[in-house]
């Protein structure tokens with residue numbers, strides 16, 4: 001009989017051979033596969049049904065041309081993607097990323113992670129992801145609008161409120177979602193459930209903007225509780241200064257912790273008095289300025305440009321990587337551990353390398369993996385879909401309290417799965433297994449599709 005290890009190894013070898021040029025995708029797959037070995041020992045029927053090989057192959061990968069005209073009248077061309085990874089438990093759901101680094105490997109890694117994350121929320125949503133190598137930085141509002149209209153003109157053929165429901169991610173915030181929604185509506189009529197992260201005047205949900213950052217902090221709260229600790233008096237380092245980082249900072253401050261550093265791709269600021277949230281929001285949400293400008297408002301804060309000492313060399317009790325993939329490597333993990341970090345919570349997707357995760361787990365640091373800790377965003381997106389379907393908006397408090405309960409349940413289920421499969425405290429393993437089991441059961445019930 002094939003063992004779990006033999007099965008997982010054989011499938012991974014195949015995945016590597018077929019996707020050898022997709023480094024980020026293989027990294028995400030390896031992390032999940034490593035966790036699933038004991039599951040296949042316990043449920044050999046999933047080996048017979050070859051669930052893993054089916055799951056790791058996207059149901060559909062779409063790649064398309066996005067031509068648009070810049071402000072000088074010059075025609076530009078970008079590449080658009082949508083990966084519809086798994087609809088085993090619901091319509092494809094996952095964000096759109098606009099960033100020059102976007103390629104098929106990055107969209108596939110994000111889509112693959114999204115399957116398990118969405119399953120963990122307990123809500124009926126499948127996994128997908130999309131985006132483009134378009135860089136919104138330095139573009140005028142009109143250029144962003146023309147690009148997003150062209151992008152949606154193609155994407156609209158493949159999405160719909162019960163088929164595939166995109167949302168935001170890096171480079172796609174309220175402005176971009178507004179333009180995308182407008183173009184979808186122009187081509188298909190008003191269907192408010194086709195996108196989430198919408199503005200509050202046209203079907204958006206209260207607390208969606210805050211959800212990923214708040215949710216990550218709620219998850220961290222559960223990890224701290226399990227160690228007999230709380231936020232009061234703790235210091236935190238948060239990387240990034242976008243949607244996730246800003247609202248993680250806001251909630252950390254509200255719960256009594258002090259965030260002492262934030263960053264963007266140009267560097268980081270360290271403010272030992274605590275990052276001033278009002279300044280941060282003004283610079284990032286209103287002015288779209290670079291983070292160095294923070295020091296003009298707070299002269300005691302120190303700016304370190306990218307390429308200098310990493311943000312993770314700052315001594316703090318808590319770390320929240322909230323910028324991008326692979327932003328925290330083994331050397332960073334060692335520095336954090338040496339400085340006595342007690343909890344690391346991933347607000348971004350796959351921000352820690354596999355080596356960094358090993359270091360945290362071995363050092364007994366509480367480690368909240370992305371697919372569990374940052375699931376709050378997609379969870380509230382699913383709540384936005386529910387409100388759209390019933391045509392009734394909920395209050396901020398209603399949504400926030402549902403978010404809190406969902407994050408608590410994700411922690412409890414991940415911790416329970418880790419314990420059941422013999423690795424108590426390993427939330428990486430626990431989240432992967434808890435997310436996988438529901439999807440596997442659904443796939444098994446639906447036959448070979």
Ligand code: NDP
Nearest residue numbers: 169170171212240241242243244264265323324348349377
């Ligand atoms: P934003 O675009 O709002 O902010 C991204 C932040 O990360 C910016 O400060 C940006 O700096 C920084 N950043 C991006 N790429 C890099 C890079 N290559 N190197 C260094 N810094 C970088 O995105 P979000 O806050 O929405 O997303 C952040 C992370 O959270 C992503 O991994 C995303 O997938 C994940 N996430 C987001 C969710 C959401 O609801 N928004 C939900 C779940 C996960 P700069 O401006 O200089 O580029």
